[in-house]
Amino acid sequence: MTTAKLVMKQVTKTYGDGDSTLSVLNKLDFQVNEGEFVAVLGPSGSGKSTFLSTAGALLSPTNGEILIDGESIADKNKAELTEFRLHKIGFMFQNAQLLPYLKVEEQLLFVAKIAKLSSSESKKRSAYLLKRLGIWERRNHYPEKLSGGEKQRVAIARAWMNNPAILFADEPTASLDFKRGKEVVQMLADEVKREGKAAVMVTHDERMLEWCDRVLYLQDGILLER
């Protein structure tokens, strides 16, 4: 039996009020199962960011239900959502978005610390992740000393640090060249399989889809297979 890490049922997101409303998501249905790596494609303005923010518990939907790791996020307040994201969701952002004043290892230790992991446990896990992603030698470097690809690898490690149920990646290859971008996506796919988790990657780059289990297109507010 496969378990669903993310379920979205009839999700609608409408911006604006009164006479000028814009429905960016329109009764969208979506499910991601354990071990699955799904890519969501769409041109600029199609609503990819809105989709990712809604699925990632950053933006509440106008209508519909969202379950992450079997738990509904509908009734949670802002503080509960923050806590929920900390433990259940990993994020990868465009340009990695590492904190400039933390060394590579500290980027990971910080998220473990706010999740109240013990320091010996978090040291072990960060060493494990950094070694596997091939940036262990860079652990005492600041982000400014890393290449774009290395930064995204740290971002992958940081996103997995707290053992989230699902990872959301917002155009992780946008600032990388083709070769580095492919490497990063491959690593992301490997991690999903190895950790037995799930990931959703939003991108507009059609060349990055080689390792994805499914590819969906965001069109008119819903996700379509093509």
Add this chain to the structure above:
Amino acid sequence: MFLAMRELRHSKARYALIMVIMLLVSFLVLFVTGLAKGLAYANISAIENMPTNYYVVQGDAEHKFRRSQLNDSNLKDVRAIVGNENATPLSMQMSTITATDLDVKADVTFFAVDMAGPIAPKVVQGAEISNDTVGSVIVDRKLEESGIKIGSVISDQQTGMTLKVAGFVEDNSYSHTPVVYINAHDWQELTTGVSQKGATDHPASFNLIAVHATSDQATSLQEGLKGVDVITQKEAIASIPGYSEEQGSLLMMIAFLFVISAVVLAVFFYVITIQKTSQFGILKAMGTKTSYLAWSVLGQVLLLSVSSLVVSLLMIGGMKMILPESMPFQLNTPTLILTSSLFVGMSLIGSLISVLKVAKVDALEAIGRVGA
């Protein structure tokens, strides 16, 4: 403090700069405060150190000691209410003295008091004088700096009357001049030029009556006596010529320095916070609580203000040691604690707009952003 400390470590120069500014401002705050206290003390220590807590002055004297004139019948009325030993007359006169064999000219204030009464001078060196003594005075130790010693003979410039210094008192200044304590007998001669026979404990007319009274007694004094004002020690000090103006302008400087430190800090941290808006969005998206981020900002401000304060306290301590004796500078522990906590408090107030800004950042800003 995980983030706060590491950010300080990473941007040393930036934070060192603001620390230097805070250091200079807090040093200046402490210095001017010490100066204000020192000047105040040099101005009014003779009144401040009196054990009496109320002063009876003539009604139309506008609380000014030297303008006031009272007589025996006033004294009798006052004593009837507070008791004989709790009310004593005080006469004062500003003058200039010279010392024989010394190239000295100093402005002083003569205080004529009952040498057996509650405000008699407390001699720290030399001999006391009594109401029977003739031609001797007790002077404030500050005159020692001009070379006056016990046994020196000083003379009043106006009358030429000579007086021998019998002993020293400490911390007895009035209106920035050292106080010279004189008994009623010599006062009579000094002011009228006539030497009376026999001892008396007070002259026939005097400036004010120093009273040790409860607040109830003070009320009945004010209500029972016609043509006099009963003022507290605080009011008496405030009406010493120049005191309020001097303290007022120094206080204004101190207040401005506090405001400056708060504003400088506010602007500095606000600019840094604005620069980091997207970082805060990312942190919140990853699940960092707003309270954690707010404490991070407050922690940095606290760390910077407290550490610059500690350094400036050390600098003040060092400077106090090399300041000349004559420099009016005084910083006692309660003042230090008050000033320091005000400084830290103002810093925290200054950081509040940054904290509000941090609280307002939406986690949503993390997604769909191309810029850093």
